[in-house]
Amino acid sequence: MKPVCFNINTMRRFLKPIAVCFIFLIAGLHSSAQDSSEISGWKATAKKLADGKYELSFTVPALNGWQLYDPNINFEDFKTSELIFPDSSITQVGKFELTAPTKKIKTPLSEDSTFEVFENGTTFKATIQINGTIPANLRGIFTYTYGKGIDEFKPGNSFEFSAALEGGVDCKIRILVPSIDIENPVASFGDEIDKKSGYITIFLLGLLGGLIALLTPCVFPMIPLTVSFFTKQAENKGSAIRKALLYGFFIFLIYVLFTVPFHIAGQTNPDVFNNISTGVGLNLFFFIIFVVFAFSFFGFYEITLPSSVANKMNAKAGIGSLLGIFFMALTLVIVSFSCTGPVFGTFLASVLEQGPWPLTVAAAGFGVALGLPFALFAMFPNWLKKMPKSGGWMTNIKVVLGFIELALAVKFLANADNVKQWGILKREIFVAIWIIIGLCIVAYLLGLFKKKSAGIKTKFSAIRIFFILLFASFTAYLVPGLFNIPAAKLKLISGFPPPACYSIYSNPVNCDKPILDYDEAVQLAKQQNKPILIDFTGWACVNCRRMEEKVWTNSKVEKMMKEDFILVSLYVDEKRKLPACQQTVYTTKSGIEKSIVTVGDRWSTFQIENFHATSQPQYAIISPDEKALVRTKFYTPSAKEFAAWLQHGLDAFKKHNSGK
Numbered sequence: 275m276k277p278v279c280f281n282i283n284t285m286r287r288f289l290k291p292i293a294v295c296f297i298f299l300i301a302g303l304h305s306s307a308q309d310s311s312e313i314s315g316w317k318a319t320a321k322k323l324a325d326g327k328y329e330l331s332f333t334v335p336a337l338n339g340w341q342l343y344d345p346n347i348n349f350e351d352f353k354t355s356e357l358i359f360p361d362s363s364i365t366q367v368g369k370f371e372l373t374a375p376t377k378k379i380k381t382p383l384s385e386d387s388t389f390e391v392f393e394n395g396t397t398f399k400a401t402i403q404i405n406g407t408i409p410a411n412l413r414g415i416f417t418y419t420y421g422k423g424i425d426e427f428k429p430g431n432s433f434e435f436s437a438a439l440e441g442g443v444d445c446k447i448r449i450l451v452p453s454i455d456i457e458n459p460v461a462s463f464g465d466e467i468d469k470k471s472g473y474i475t476i477f478l479l480g481l482l483g484g485l486i487a488l489l490t491p492c493v494f495p496m497i498p499l500t501v502s503f504f505t506k507q508a509e510n511k512g513s514a515i516r517k518a519l520l521y522g523f524f525i526f527l528i529y530v531l532f533t534v535p536f537h538i539a540g541q542t543n544p545d546v547f548n549n550i551s552t553g554v555g556l557n558l559f560f561f562i563i564f565v566v567f568a569f570s571f572f573g574f575y576e577i578t579l580p581s582s583v584a585n586k587m588n589a590k591a592g593i594g595s596l597l598g599i600f601f602m603a604l605t606l607v608i609v610s611f612s613c614t615g616p617v618f619g620t621f622l623a624s625v626l627e628q629g630p631w632p633l634t635v636a637a638a639g640f641g642v643a644l645g646l647p648f649a650l651f652a653m654f655p656n657w658l659k660k661m662p663k664s665g666g667w668m669t670n671i672k673v674v675l676g677f678i679e680l681a682l683a684v685k686f687l688a689n690a691d692n693v694k695q696w697g698i699l700k701r702e703i704f705v706a707i708w709i710i711i712g713l714c715i716v717a718y719l720l721g722l723f724k725k726k727s728a729g730i731k732t733k734f735s736a737i738r739i740f741f742i743l744l745f746a747s748f749t750a751y752l753v754p755g756l757f758n759i760p761a762a763k764l765k766l767i768s769g770f771p772p773p774a775c776y777s778i779y780s781n782p783v784n785c786d787k788p789i790l791d792y793d794e795a796v797q798l799a800k801q802q803n804k805p806i807l808i809d810f811t812g813w814a815c816v817n818c819r820r821m822e823e824k825v826w827t828n829s830k831v832e833k834m835m836k837e838d839f840i841l842v843s844l845y846v847d848e849k850r851k852l853p854a855c856q857q858t859v860y861t862t863k864s865g866i867e868k869s870i871v872t873v874g875d876r877w878s879t880f881q882i883e884n885f886h887a888t889s890q891p892q893y894a895i896i897s898p899d900e901k902a903l904v905r906t907k908f909y910t911p912s913a914k915e916f917a918a919w920l921q922h923g924l925d926a927f928k929k930h931n932s933g934k
Contacts (some may be wrong), residue, residue: 280746284441286801312338312340312419312420313334313337313338313340313342313418313431315334315335315336316332316333316334316416316433316435317332317333317334317335318330318332318416318433318435318436319331319333319437320412320437320438320439320440321440322439322440322441323401323420326403326404326405327401327402327403327404328366328402328404328412328439328440329399329400329401329402330399330400330401330402330412330437331397331398332359332397332398332399332400332416332433332435333395333396333397334395334396334397334452335395336394337392337393337394337395339418340390340392340421340422340424341377341379341391341393341420341421341422341423342391342392342396342418342419342420343355343389343390343392343418343420343421343756344372344376344389344390344391344392345371345372345398345418346357346369346372347389347390347419348378352429352430353417354418354419354429355370355398355416355417355418355419356416357400357402357414357415357416358414358415358416358417359402359412359414359854360413360414360851360852360854360857360871361406361851361853361854361857363404363405363406363854364402364403364404364405364412364414364854365402365403365405365579366400366401366403367401367402367403368400369829370398370399370400371398371399371400372396373396373399373506374392374394374395374396374397376390376391376392377390377392377393378390378391379391379423379424380423381421381423381424381878383557390444391421401510404854406853406854407443407445407853407854407855408439408441408442408443409439409442409443409444409445409853409854409855409856409857410438410439410442410443410444410445410853410855411436411437411438411439412423412436412437412438412439412442412620412854413434413435413436413444413854413857413858413859414434414435415432415433415434415435416432416433416435416503416619417430417431417432417433418431418432418433419431419587441853442464442507443670443855444855445853445855446635446856446858447852447856447858447870447872447876448792448793449860449876449879449880449883450863450884451900452881453883453899453900453901454884454885454896454900454901454902455901455902456883456884456885456886456894456902456905456906457886458902459901459902459903459904459905459926460897460901460902460903460904460926460927460929461838461903461904461922461923461925461926461929462904462905462923463904463905463919463926464904464905464906464919464922465905465906465907465908467664472598473631473632473635476635476639477636477639478559478634478639479634479636479639480636480637480638480639480640480642480643481639481640481642481643482639482643483618483636483639483640483643484639484640484641484642484643484644485643486644486675487610487614487618487643487644487665488644488647489638489668489671493606493610493614493644502665505928515649516672517599518648518649518651519649520596520599521599521602521603521648521649522645522646522647522648522649523645523649524599524600524602524603524604524645525603525606525607525641525644525645525648526638526641526642526644526645527603527636527641528603528604528607528641529618529638529640529641529644530634530637530638532637533630533633533634533637536630536633536634537630537631537634546773550560554690554693554694554849557686557687557689557690557693558686558687558690559760560686561683561684561686561687562682564679564680564682564686565679565680565683567676567679568676568677568679568680568683569676570676571672571673571675571676571679572673572676573673580786583654591711596760605643606883610626614644616763617881618637618640618905638712641739642661642868646650650837670718670719670738673718674715674719676743677711677714677715677718678715680711681707681708681711682887684699684704684707684708684711684783685770687699687706687769688771688772689771689813689814690887692772692773692776692813692814693813693814693849694849695850699772700772700776700777700778701771701772701773701774701776701777701778701782702756702757702777702778702779704771705755705756705764705771706756708752709749709752709753709756712745712746712748712749712752713749715745716742716745716749719738719741719742719743719745726777741757751764751766752764752767755771757783758777758779758781758783759783760783760784762774762783762784762822763784763823763827763928765823765827767802768819768820768822768823768824769815769816769817769818769819769820769823770816770819771819773785773813773819773822774822774823776789788809788841788842788843789840789841789842789843790842790843790844790845791842792808792842792844792877792880794902795840795841795842796806796898798840799840799897799898800898800899802840803839803898803931804839804840804898805839805840805895805896805897805898805923805924805927806839806840806895806896806897806898807835807840807841807842807893807894807895807920807923808842808844808893808894808895808896809841809842809843809891809893810844810846810877810881810885810887810890810891810892810893810894811842811843811844811845811846811890811891812845812846812847812874813845813847813848814847814892815847815891817890817909818890818891820909820911821891821910821911821916824911824913825910825911825912825913825916828916828917829922830911830913830917831916831917834917834920834921834924835920838920838924839895839920839923844877844879844880844881845873845874845877846874846881846890847874847878848872848873848874848877849872849873849874850872850873851871851872851873852870852871852872852875852876856876857869857871858870860879862879862882862883885906887906887908889908891908891909892906892907892908893906893907893919894906894907895920895923895926895927897930897931901930903923903926903927903930904919904923904926905921907919
């Protein structure tokens with residue numbers, strides 16, 4: 275059976291809805307639901323009818339020439355009006371009550387039917403039932419539909435409202451704790467607040483990703499062709515080197531420029547990167563895209579640029595000297611995207627939650643690895659003779675990369691599953707899938723997937739044997755992860771599988787469940803007179819899992835954390851909604867209004883306001899009376915260093931107590 279080949283145009287129908295969802299996801303991070311239609315001036319009030327039962331009134335004074343649809347109309351695909359509440363314990367009882375006369379009109383949706391509309395200001399009333407704690411202020415969204423006869427039809431408009439409820443309980447949550455002054459702790463030991471740790475590691479990881487992408491069939495054959503082009507076109511060797519250096523620099527620059535929009539986005543919303551990286555929609559988007567690219571690597575189809583785009587890029591590559599070299603570099607970046615895109619996307623996604631600068635550093639490493647060979651081979655053209663020729667080995671790399679992309683796709687699906695707690699990819703299921711992928715890689719390298727009729731025998735070179743043993747050993751290493759035993763920790767891949775507590779077993783042996791509420795931890799700390807160790811973490815945080823599975827399990831660290839501290843883990847990407855009475859709009863110290871709807875909203879804002887950071891993991895030690903004892907600590911792979919920081923926290927606690 276021949277591979278099916280098609281280009282980006284063929285995939286457009288498949289990718290378009292995904293892209294649209296992705297765009298709306300990003301746009302949603304920068305704006306909240308607002309009444310942005312031509313109809314404005316909505317007001318909401320509430321009247322108590324009985325215990326737990328209220329009447330909501332939605333009044334609009336004028337329609338400004340528009341026609342407002344009857345809120346009780348149900349079309350095939352949607353309702354003209356709907357009440358959306360942040361808590362499932364709040365429900366609407368019956369239909370909307372109308373208080374003004376209506377007019378019948380025809381709409382663009384139906385030529386045979388007429389619908390009731392309002393042409394003047396009106397009030398809609400709705401009865402709601404609240405089962406549970408009644409909030410002092412009820413927040414929600416009222417959607418409505420309006421238009422003008424058969425000419426215009428505008429559904430899905432929203433009015434975000436807040437209405438005071440008689441007899442409601444004011445259960446405000448604490449976010450800013452004035453007594454926590456992290457810039458002036460009892461002891462100054464720890465990381466600086468603005469410390470950007472791990473840049474060298476991130477750069478090296480990006481460099482590694484670029485080297486891997488360099489070996490793909492989309493890029494590797496271009497090296498001798500491009501260098502030969504510069505050598506032949508240049509007047510002398512110096513000119514060839516200069517052009518090749520510019521070519522390599524432009525490749526680097528293009529990848530760095532890709533991260534500029536993230537810096538702009540970070541100025542308006544400091545925790546936008548956490549929201550993006552842990553968003554269910556984005557992780558599912560990456561899951562689908564990586565599966566698509568993986569099967570492209572397997573040869574089922576080929577993803578190529580539309581010929582019109584490629585021709586335009588090639589034409590611009592011949593314009594002028596400097597501009598022409600830039601467009602040559604841009605052409606390489608775009609044309610090779612089918613091979614480099616998944617690798618580049620993997621490394622960017624792994625550091626996305628850390629902010630814009632780690633993204634830029636990773637992109638810089640990736641760009642250096644791709645651009646540097648072109649400059650080096652132009653400077654030393656004799657090296658070209660020593661380069662391995664393109665051949666079957668590149669196909670092997672591409673197929674193996676396809677399997678690795680599948681494994682990473684599973685990771686993105688696991689991120690979404692962990693955040694939403696669907697229970698689809700629990701830890702042991704995740705490990706089992708990786709074992710299957712590992713066995714497939716070994717089987718492919720052994721030549722078991724090749725057709726016998728091909729008549730080509732697999733050559734077992736030393737390099738092939740090395741990789742067979744490598745992937746076979748790694749697959750065997752994963753096997754204990756299927757069982758409920760201490761060896762299932764799998765420290766070598768800590769951070770990639772779901773947490774140990776997210777297990778198919780009812781009582782996983784490697785799971786120690788911490789306290790999950792800050793106020794509860796404060797009360798317990800006062801009772802036991804112990805300092806509080808705050809762990810800002812996330813379900814989709816790779817470095818958080820590495821700390822838990824490699825550093826926290828150190829005998830000294832584990833003993834100190836269990837005996838000397840009250841540990842509380844605050845998940846900044848927890849999507850579970852807060853009780854209705856705790857949901858609010860919080861004004862940050864910088865004057866930005868932020869909706870606090872989910873548990874994650876609360877803890878991410880709590881982290882930013884009190885500890886001036888957005889990345890995870892971040893660790894803080896405070897006293898029971900909520901005083902900062904030491905500076906915070908970020909990702910620290912050294913158990914010895916982390917234990918020293920904990921000890922300084924204990925020493926500061928003793929000093930604080932003695933000074934009272």
